[in-house]
Amino acid sequence: MKAVIFDMDGVIVDSEPIWIASKQQMLREQGIEVPDAYHHQLFGMTLRTMWTKIQADFNLPLSVDACITRGEAIRQAMRKDLPVKSIPGSITLIQRLFEAGIPLAIASSSSNKDIALAVDALGIRPYFQVLVSGEDCARSKPFPDVFLKAADALGVKPETALVIEDAVNGVKAAKAAGMVCLGFENPAFTKQDLREADGIIRDLSLLTIEQCQQYFGEEQE
Structure with a gap:
């Protein structure tokens, strides 16, 4: 080694809990409810790869870039007051x-x-x-x-x-x-x-x- x-x-x-929570909120804003288990397949993907898949899976009306922007805004707000x-x-x-x-x-x-x-x-x-x-x-x-x-x-x-x-x-x-x-x-x-x-x-x-x-x-x- x-x-x-x-x-x-x-x-x-x-x-990872914040990653899941932020994506769930983003999807709820689009009227979509999915189990947390859906997100497990996304762990390890880059932002663009992840949101490209989510956008395609749920036929979201937003572009991938818009999904990234909104998803990141939610995630950053969630972790703003939380220590690493x-x-x-x-x-x-x-x-x-x-x-x-x-x-x-x-x-x-x-x-x-x-x-x-x-x-x-x-x-x-x-x-x-x-x-x-x-x-x-x-x-x-x-x-x-x-x-x-x-x-x-x-x-x-x-x-x-x-x-x-x-x-x-x-x-x-x-x-x-x-x-x-x-x-x-x-x-x-x-x-x-x-x-x-x-x-x-x-x-x-x-x-x-x-x-x-x-x-x-x-x-x-």
Whole structure:
């Protein structure tokens, strides 16, 4: 294992409940009610990919750009007075890996602005050598672009990198990149289908470097 690449939303930052709530409000404004479970398939997508799908699924009268603008206005208003919260155990794990000298990256479908806001609010920017946003990639998760870009920036081969993901689209993207992927099942969230992951973890604070290493061969160039 030469590097660890983290997804951000749902792995480091407890942001997914606000994402769901803001999209639900946007759809209600259009007279549409859907179960929260509908949104699980959207986790890991960039804003444009996500709203393109929603717009098509419900034949919304708004353009994709208008959906993005309104959806983001709702989300920003919802989180305006809320502190950025970390997922329990995430910062402990990040610090453990950093202290062991393992290069770290974030590869997130969130915008560069949201990534910067989160890492600065949590005080974890110094731990990461690389921050990659899906908005800088041609294709969104479940395509592997964001993870391949992170590995390239870290200077490691994809097959030597470990990804930690909580969303089915992210797991698919990591495996498409040829990387080892651990699926994080947050007990506070509804379970997603992470069966394609190489392993499942439920408490980030308990994940050890030795456990991470076991998914790799003894020797890596």
